[in-house]
Amino acid sequence: MAHVVPGPTDDRDLSALYVDHTGAPKRVSYATYFNAFPAGYWSQWTNVQQVTLTVETQGEGTLEVFTSDASSQSRVTHTETLSGRHTTRVDLSLQGHNDGGWFWFDLLPADTGTPIELVGATWSTEATPRTQGKASIGITTFNKPDYCVDTLRALADAPTALSVLDTIYLVDQGTAKVADEPGFADAAAQLSSQLQVIDQANLGGSGGFSRAMLETLDAGASDFTLLLDDDVEIEPEAIYRIVQFGRFTTRPTIVGGHMFDLLNPSVLHAWAEILDLKYFMWRPGPPAHSRHNFRERNLRATPWTHRRDDADYTGWWMCLIPVEAIKRIGLSLPVFIKWDDAEYSVRARAIGVPTVSLPGSALWHVSWVDKDDSRDWQAYFHARNRLIAALVHSDYPSGGRLFSNLGRIDVKHLLCMEYYAAHIRERAYRDVLRGPEHLHEEISTILGELRAERGRFVENQVHNAPQDIPFSREGRLTFDIEIDAPPLRPMLPAFTARHFARHWSMPSEPQDAEPQVELVRRDATWWRMPRYESAVVTDAQRTSAVIYRRDREFFRVQFRRNRAALHEVEKNWNRLAQEYRAAMADITSPEMWRKTLNPGG
Numbered sequence: 001m002a003h004v005v006p007g008p009t010d011d012r013d014l015s016a017l018y019v020d021h022t023g024a025p026k027r028v029s030y031a032t033y034f035n036a037f038p039a040g041y042w043s044q045w046t047n048v049q050q051v052t053l054t055v056e057t058q059g060e061g062t063l064e065v066f067t068s069d070a071s072s073q074s075r076v077t078h079t080e081t082l083s084g085r086h087t088t089r090v091d092l093s094l095q096g097h098n099d100g101g102w103f104w105f106d107l108l109p110a111d112t113g114t115p116i117e118l119v120g121a122t123w124s125t126e127a128t129p130r131t132q133g134k135a136s137i138g139i140t141t142f143n144k145p146d147y148c149v150d151t152l153r154a155l156a157d158a159p160t161a162l163s164v165l166d167t168i169y170l171v172d173q174g175t176a177k178v179a180d181e182p183g184f185a186d187a188a189a190q191l192s193s194q195l196q197v198i199d200q201a202n203l204g205g206s207g208g209f210s211r212a213m214l215e216t217l218d219a220g221a222s223d224f225t226l227l228l229d230d231d232v233e234i235e236p237e238a239i240y241r242i243v244q245f246g247r248f249t250t251r252p253t254i255v256g257g258h259m260f261d262l263l264n265p266s267v268l269h270a271w272a273e274i275l276d277l278k279y280f281m282w283r284p285g286p287p288a289h290s291r292h293n294f295r296e297r298n299l300r301a302t303p304w305t306h307r308r309d310d311a312d313y314t315g316w317w318m319c320l321i322p323v324e325a326i327k328r329i330g331l332s333l334p335v336f337i338k339w340d341d342a343e344y345s346v347r348a349r350a351i352g353v354p355t356v357s358l359p360g361s362a363l364w365h366v367s368w369v370d371k372d373d374s375r376d377w378q379a380y381f382h383a384r385n386r387l388i389a390a391l392v393h394s395d396y397p398s399g400g401r402l403f404s405n406l407g408r409i410d411v412k413h414l415l416c417m418e419y420y421a422a423h424i425r426e427r428a429y430r431d432v433l434r435g436p437e438h439l440h441e442e443i444s445t446i447l448g449e450l451r452a453e454r455g456r457f458v459e460n461q462v463h464n465a466p467q468d469i470p471f472s473r474e475g476r477l478t479f480d481i482e483i484d485a486p487p488l489r490p491m492l493p494a495f496t497a498r499h500f501a502r503h504w505s506m507p508s509e510p511q512d513a514e515p516q517v518e519l520v521r522r523d524a525t526w527w528r529m530p531r532y533e534s535a536v537v538t539d540a541q542r543t544s545a546v547i548y549r550r551d552r553e554f555f556r557v558q559f560r561r562n563r564a565a566l567h568e569v570e571k572n573w574n575r576l577a578q579e580y581r582a583a584m585a586d587i588t589s590p591e592m593w594r595k596t597l598n599p600g601g
Contacts, residue, residue, distance in 0.1 A: 001037075001042075001048075001051070001122075001123045001124055001125055001241070001244050001245075001248075002037065002122065002123040002237070002240075002241050002244070002360065003120070003121070003122050003123075003160065003237055003240070004030060004035045004055075004118070004120070004121035004122065004123075005018060005034060005035065005235070005237045006018060006019070006118075007019060007034065011265070012295065013264070013265045013266040013295050014265050014266065016032070016266050016294050016295040016298065017032055017033045017034050017260075017265075017266060017294055018032055018033075018034050018035055019032060019035070020032050020298050020299075020300075022298060026108065026109050027106055027107070027108050028106065028107045028108075028116075028118070029104065029105075029106040029300075030104050030105055030106065030121075031066065031102070031104040031106070031298065031299045031300050032104075032294075032298065032299055033268075033294055033299065033359065033360065033362070034235065034237070034238075034360055034362075035104065035360075036102040036103065036104040036299055036360070037051060037053075037102060037103040037104065037123045037360070038102060038358065038359040038360050039051070039067070039092075039094055039097040039100075039101045039102055039103050040070065040097050040098065040099060040100035040101050040102075040306075040307070040308035041245075041308060041356065041358055041359065042094060042097075042245070042248070043094040043095075043096075043097040043098050043101075044097075044098045044308060045245075045249050045250065045253060045354075045356050046127075046245065046248035046249050046250060047127055047128075047129075047130065047248060047249075047250050048094060048125045048127045048248055049093065049094055049095065049127065050091055050092065050093055050094065050125060050126070050127070051091070051092045051094060051103065051123055051124070051125055052089055052090070052091050052092070052123070052124050052125065052126070053065060053088075053089070053090045053092060053103065053105065053121065053122075053123055054087065054088070054089050054121060054122050054124065055087070055088045055090075055105060055118070055120075055121040056085075056086070056087050056088075056118075056119040056120045056121065057082050057085075057086050057087075057088070057107065057116055057117060057118055057119060058084070058085050058086075058116075058117045058119055059082070059083075059084075059109070059110075059114050059115050059116040059117050060082060060083050060084075060109070060110035060112055060114040060116060061081075061082050061107055061108050061109040061110050061114075061116030062079060062080070062081055062082065062107070062108045062110070063078075063079070063080045063082055063088055063105060063106075063107060064076050064078070064079050064105060064106045064108070065077050065078035065079075065090050065092070065103070065104075065105045066102075066103070066104050066105065066106070067092065067101060067102070067103050068101045068102045068306050069096075069097070069099075069100065069101045069306065070097075070099035070100030070101055070306055070307045070308065071303070071306065071307070072300075072302075072303035072304075072305075072306040072307075074300070077090075077092065078090045082107075082116060085119075098308070099307065099308055100306050100307040100308040101306055102299065102305075102306060103123075104299075105121070125248075127248065129244075129247035129248045130247060130248060130249060130250065130251075131223050131247050132247060133222060133223025133224065133247070133323075134164050134165055134166045134221070134222050134223065134224070134243070135164060135165055135166065135222055135223070135224035135225065135226045135243045135246070135320060136165065136166045136167045136168070136169060136212070136215070136216040136219065136221070136222040136224070136225055136226070137155075137165060137167070137168045137169065137212075137225075137226045137227075137228055137239075138169045138171065138208070138209055138211070138212020138213065138215075138216070138225055138226065138227050138228070139151065139168070139169070139170045139171065139212075139228045139229075139230060140171045140173065140205055140207075140208025140209050140211075140212065140227075140229070140230060141170065141171065141172055141173065141174060141178060141208070141230035142173045142174040142202055142230070143174035143175060143176045144174070144230040144231050145174070145176050145177065145178040145180065145181035145184070146181060147230055147231045147232065147233075148170060148172075148178045148181070148230055149178065149181045149182075149183045149184050149187060150233065151228070151230075151232065151233075151234055152168070152170070152184070152187035152188070152191060152195065153183065153186075153187045154233075154234050154236055155168065155191065155234070155236060155239075156187050156190035156191050157190075157236075158236030158237075158239075160236065160237065160240050161236040161237070161239040161240050162194065163240070164239070164240055164243040164244065165194065165226075165239070165243075166194070166219070166221045166222045167194055167195075167196055167215070167216075167219060167221070167222070168191060168194055168195045168196070169196050169198060169211070169212045169215050169216070170195065170196070170197045170198065171198045171200060171208040171209075171211045171212055172197060172198065172199050172200075173199075173200055173201065173202040173203065173204075173207070173208055174202070177199070178197065179197055196215070198211060198215070200597060201444050202444070202447065203334075203336065203443050203444055203596070203597070204335075204336030204337040204443070204447070205229075205316060205332075205336070205337045205340060206332040206333060206334055206335050206336055206337065206340040206443075207332075207334070207336065207443060207444075207596070207597070209227050209316060209331075209332055209340070210331040210332045210334075210593050210597070211593075211597055212225055212227065213225050213321070213326050213331045213332070214331060214590055214593055214594065214597070216323060216326075217323065217326060217327070217590060222323060223246075223247075223322065223323050223324075224243060224246055224320050224321065224322055224323060225320075225321050225323065225326065226239065226242065226243070226318070226319070226320050226321075227316045227318070227319045227320075227321065228317070228318055228363070229316065229317040229318070229365060231262075231365065231366050232262070232317060232318075232363045232364060232365045233262060233363060233364040234363045234364075235362065235363060238257055238318075238360070238361040238362055238363065239361075241358070241360060241361045242255050242257055242318070242320050242358060242361040243320065245320075245356075245358055245361070246320045246322065249356075251352065251353070251354070252322035252324045252325050252353050253322065253353060253354050253355070253356055254314065254319065254320065254321055254322070254325065254344075254345055254348055254353060254354070254355040254356070255314075255319070255320040255355075255356050255358050255361075256273075256311065256313075256314020256315065256318065256319050256320070256355065256356065256357045256358065257314075257317070257318030257319070257357075257358065257361040257362050257363055258270075258271070258318075258357060258358075258359065258361065258362035259315065259317050259318070259362065259363065259364075259365045260362055260363070260364045260365070261364070261365075261367040262364040262365055262366050262367065263366070263367060264293070264367070265364055266293050266294045266295035266296075267291055267292065267293045267294075267367075268290075268291070268292045268293075268294065268362075269284070269290065269291070269365075269367065270284030270285060270289060270290045271284075271285055271289040271290075271292070271304075271305070271309050271357065271359075272284075272285040272289070272309040272310065272311040272312075272357045273285070273311050273312060273313050273314055273315060273342075273357065274311070274312050275312040275313055275342055275346065277394065277395070277396065277400065278396065278400045278401055279400065279401050279402060279405050280386060280389065280390040280393075280394050280396075280399055280400065280402045281386070281402075281405065282313070282339075282342050285309055285311075286304075288304060289304055289309065292305075305359070309357070310354075310356075311345075311355050311356060311357040312342075312345060312346070312349075312355065313341055313342040313344070313345035313346065313355055314341065314345065314355050314356075314357050315341050316340065316341040317363065317365050318361070318362070318363050319341065321344075322353070325348050325351070325353045328351055328353075329344075329347050329348055329351060329353075329588070330584075330585065330588030330589050330590070331588050331589070331590060331593050332344060332588065333385070333388065333389075333439070333587070333588060334439040334440045334443050334587055334588075334592075334593070334596065335381065335384070335385040335388065335439065335443075336381055336443055336446060336447065337378065337381050338378065338381040338382050338385045338386075339381075339382075339385035339386055339388070339389045340385070342389065343385075343388075343389040343392070343393070346389070346393045347392075347393070347584075347588075350393075374409075374421065375413075375418050375421050376420075376421070376460075377424065377447065377450040377451055377454065379413070379420075379421035379424055379425055379428075380424040380425065380427060380428045380446075380450055381428075382425075383406065383409075383425040383428035383429065384428035384429075384431055384432055386402075386406075387399075387402075387406075387428070387429070387432045387569065388432060388436075388439075388580060390402050391432075391573070391576050391577045391580045391581070392577070392580050392581055392584060394577075398570055398573045399570075399573065403566060403569075403570045406566055407562075407563065407566060408496075409425075410422055410425055410559070410562045410563075410566070411496065411500065411559070412526050413425070414503065414555050414558060414559055415496075415499050415500065415503055415526075415529070415530040416524075416526055416529040416530060416548070417459065417529060417534075417535075417548035417549060417550055417551075418459060418548070419457050419459065419551065419554055419555075419558060420453070420454060420456075420457035420459060420460055422558050422559075422562060423453070423457070423558060424450055424453065425562060426558065426561050426562045426565050427450075429562070429565035429566050429568070429569050430565050430568075432569055432576065433565075433568060433569060433572065433576070435576070435579050435580075435583075436579060436580050436583035436584075436587055437583075439587055440587060440592060440595075440596045443596060444596075444599075458546075458547055458548070458549055459546050459547065459548050459549075460546070461546065461547070462544055462545070462546055463544060463545045463546070463547075464543070464544045466542060466543060469536060469538065469542065469544075469545040470514065470515055470536060470545075470547065471514065471515075471518075471536075472514065472515040472516060472517050472518040472535070472536050473514050473515070473516055473517075474516055474517045475517070475518060476517075476518040476519070476520075477517050477518065477519055477523070478520075478523070479523050479528070484528070486525070486526075486527045487527060495527070499530040499531070502530075503530070503550060503552065503555050504552070504555065504556060504559075505552075506552065507552055508533065508549070508550045508551050508552045508553075509533050509534065509549075509550070511549065513533075513534070515534040515535055515536045515547055515549075516532050516533045516534045516535060517532050517534075517535050517536070518535065518536040518537075518538065518545075519535055519536070519537050519538070520537075520538055520539070520540055521537055521538065521539055521540070522540070524537045524548075529548065532548075532550075533549075533550050534547065534548060534549040534550060535547070535548045
């Protein structure tokens with residue numbers, strides 16, 4: 001089921017996820033993210049009723065085994081005196097843990113001063129898994145060869161992870177090929193026939209992951225496909241655990257791994273991902289469960305981590321999908337990127353396949369907290385794919401509050417002078433009106449078309465040389481977040497109305513005028529940008545910058561166009577919903593994807 005892993009000793013942020021030294025002096029606790037056992041999840045979702053903890057130690061001391069409940073109340077369930085080379089086995093019942101709770105153990109050295117060393121520890125069961133099949137990994141990459149080689153090396157050096165894997169499908173959609181990266185040849189030689197590199201056109205995450213699903217289906221050897229993002233660092237033990245959990249689930253289940261911030265490695269992105277159906281919008285679970293730093297507050301000090309949280313979907317940075325589910329509901333929606341993962345879990349839930357975010361199984365991914373990808377070409381996919389997913393799955397008339405929310409996002413882009421984002425969101429709405437046929441037809445060309453339009457917009461013209469960054473009339477501004485905070489929800493209508501009136505009515509300054517202010521990217525927020533006529537927005541080191549300029553005429557025209565296009569989708573909601581729902585089985589089928597992946601075949 002799981003092995004206790006020592007983790008690194010030279011990185012305090014990382015080591016906090018493996019071993020806890022914050023208690024009594026010399027006490028070593030494994031009440032940590034990676035080494036405690038998530039009893040609540042195994043109790044709720046698997047056929048396992050009893051777990052055996054086996055601990056092998058060297059030296060003199062005491063072993064204490066703990067169990068906690070969903071309210072985070074813990075108690076010692078077993079104590080054992082250790083001496084010399086010692087093996088301890090403790091049986092722990094999962095009964096009563098459906099709502100949550102953890103198992104863990106601590107080691108305390110004897111008063112004699114003789115050290116106590118953990119030789120190894122495992123969590124195991126005598127229960128019979130629902131399936132003993134292996135997983136095939138699908139890694140989709142676009143110009144991240146260094147990350148991919150690191151992942152392959154980590155897998156090659158992890159026999160435990162490899163023992164639950166069939167084939168590693170590396171779907172390379174980039175121009176900087178992984179096979180040309182230093183270190184690839186050695187990793188490939190170690191992995192031998194377990195590695196298959198597939199070169200194909202850039203069809204986004206949905207195209208790359210669908211290729212991995214299809215290869216897994218065609219090979220007919222695996223019971224699972226494990227999807228991994230490319231710009232990640234893995235914990236190989238997590239791969240072993242997620243496959244083991246999938247084997248023991250009482251029914252076919254999508255199992256997701258958590259995501260830690262690669263630049264802040266003890267910070268968790270979210271405990272569970274939620275889909276708000278009234279707005280048809282994804283979000284992490286409760287705010288307190290997001291961006292949690294385990295170095296600052298460990299497992300014992302964080303009560304909510306002891307309560308089982310259920311997920312609506314899981315991100316495809318690390319996601320185990322049963323082949324049985326793929327056979328029943330097909331491959332990904334052909335949407336390039338965005339919403340493919342959330343939509344898939346909603347589709348799976350409709351046939352009785354739940355999604356579980358499994359604590360103790362995670363990787364590190366470059367965080368997008370400081371990067372708003374809804375401002376660039378991805379704005380198109382955010383808007384179009386959200387609408388398509390809602391058309392297919394929303395039970396609310398006209399999508400509930402979906403359209404009012406989309407309209408507010410359009411206004412936000414326009415008030416922030418993000419005219420390119422607003423412009424391509426209009427195209428997204430009009431492409432939805434064209435029906436599902438365009439998805440496969442344009443998946444290989446849409447990105448190029450969106451990028452071709454970027455040059456028309458001043459905010460996409462990057463100044464990379466410091467001497468080329470223009471000065472502003474009022475200089476560089478800084479802000480105190482406690483004083484210049486975003487407006488509270490009750491104040492948002494007045495805030496929006498005031499700034500909308502100014503952007504609509506006041507003539508904009510000449511295009512050759514010196515920018516009004518300079519802001520660092522993190523300060524160029526949605527509640528500040530609407531105040532200015534123009535702004536130079538730089539990175540923190542002031543090595544590159546873009547310029548935002550208010551354009552009254554474009555604001556007026558684009559607002560009307562977006563509103564009209566969005567109204568057209570809303571007016572035709574019922575017809576479009578019927579069309580997209582009727583097409584789902586076809587556009588997600590292996591047969592249709594096979595044609596798209598092999599256009600000349």
